[in-house]
Amino acid sequence: MAQPALDVFRSLDQSLAAAVATVAPSVVHVVRGRSGGSGIAWSDDLVISASFHTPDSTKVGLPTDTGDLDWRDAEVIGRDAGTDIALLRVAGGGLAPANLRELEDLAVGNLALAVGRPGRTIRASLRAISVLGPSLRTPWGGKLDRYLESDRQIPRGFAGGPLIDGAGAVLGMNTRTLVRGSDIAVPVVTLRRIVDELLAHGGIRRGYLGVGAYPAQLPGALVASLDDGGPAAQSGVLVGDIIVEVDGTAVTGPDTLRTALADRPGATVAVVIVRGGARQQIEVTIGSKS
16 A cells, blocks of 8 residues: 555655756846845846845846856846835846746645745745735735735745746745745736836836825824825815825725825826815825836
8 A cells, every 4th residue: 555655755756856947947046245045037138036135236147057057247127125026137138937827726735836046056945835815915015916825934045036836837936025924925917017017117106195194083194294296285185184085995094095096106086085174075196106
């Protein structure tokens, strides 16, 4: 009876090693001061890595057939602290883009591997998918289209590297800084959206109203200051107004105000305020700010 179990183990063993070998050419070393980190080849000359750790100018080590690294200069051309993504352009190109996988048929309990290149060689850490959740607004103002977490902490130097499935396809980018106490992976759907925005604008445009706000005794955001020429000022919002609703979304304080604005740059919305104890509705065209 032991032989079938041994065969299953050997098959799994070989499959996991093959998955790492598949993604290895797409996992690069990113120099971060005195330490090393990981990145994922996104296209012929682009790498994504962890924004929190990656300097604006650095070097990237590309794997070679000899086992050495091909060192290239790299520049960050855009970053988003809200999702911990930095987009680097690598001199000379010739990278091996990773295969990407969406999460639709992924399930809690599926095996996965965190992969990194914190040094010269590829490294891997076996884990299971422990949480698959809906979209999440991060404490830094970004949006994860899906919440993806594996069952234990990723090793040091793996941030910016991929979480892969059993076939070597990338499920997301590992990060240790977005949600306190959770080592999560930014899913591919979010990576695509953020990379497109960084390529187009160099940053992520988020809704901007042009007010400084504080919590109010009446649930809402008390307008304490206005930016000269900002969207709120141009629309007639006054210091002392209490913003209680944006485009049908209830506002209970400054944090929910920021969330209500984040995905609406350029939109004309109805902002409900309380002024002198009376509710009023004002139309405001939301600005954008990276």
